[in-house]
Amino acid sequence: MAVIQLISFELAGDEYAVDITTVNGIVKYKNYSVVKIPNASKGLEGFINLRGKAIPVFNLKKKLQYTDDTIYEDSKIIIINYSGSIVGFIVDDVTDIFKLRDEQIEQLSGSISGNCDKYIKGIGKSDDNMIVILDLILVLSENELKQVNSA
Structure with missing residues (x-):
């Protein structure tokens, strides 16, 4: 039974999570x-x-593709390490660090339409709560990934 440690964050009132092993740091946007x-x-x-x-x-x-893409003074930047390249993602806030077991993460396997299934790793379930787990690097297009790798 493997355990994964996650960092949760907010975007316009919605909560998401990312695998902590991909996170290189969290900094304040205003700094x-x-x-x-x-x-x-x-x-x-x-x-x-x-x-x-x-x-x-x-x-x-x-x-x-949120309609309200406002960046706030207290927004955070999650720093991700991708194949030796460093990329930042601006989020409204970082809210928690928590653990889930493999069996608490449900894979979506074609149950959603559109392009989002490529960067959604699964849905984490704990008690009555659910959270979407993202692979932030896969949010980027292939062209953006090439640019990040060459930076």
Whole structure:
């Protein structure tokens, strides 16, 4: 029985989770200046200087097609390590760290339509609560992934 540790976060009142092993850190949005990129891909807010390295930062609400994609002063940036490349995702807030057993995670296997099934790892269930578990890197398009890998 394997156990997975997750970090939960909020987007416009909705709660999601991500596997903690992919998270390289969490920083406050207001502590960084975001350098905007003209004609950038949808959701790319720009770059931040994180420990001397330029890190691409995506607005996760834009990537998930939320109509309200506002970034707040107290928003957080979840830093993800992807094949040696570092990427940031802006979320409204980071809310918890918790564990689930494998049997508490239900795979969706074709039960949803659209493109979202590629980045949804499953639905976590604990007591009467459910939470969508995301693979944040797979939210990015193939072109964005190539750009991240070459950064």
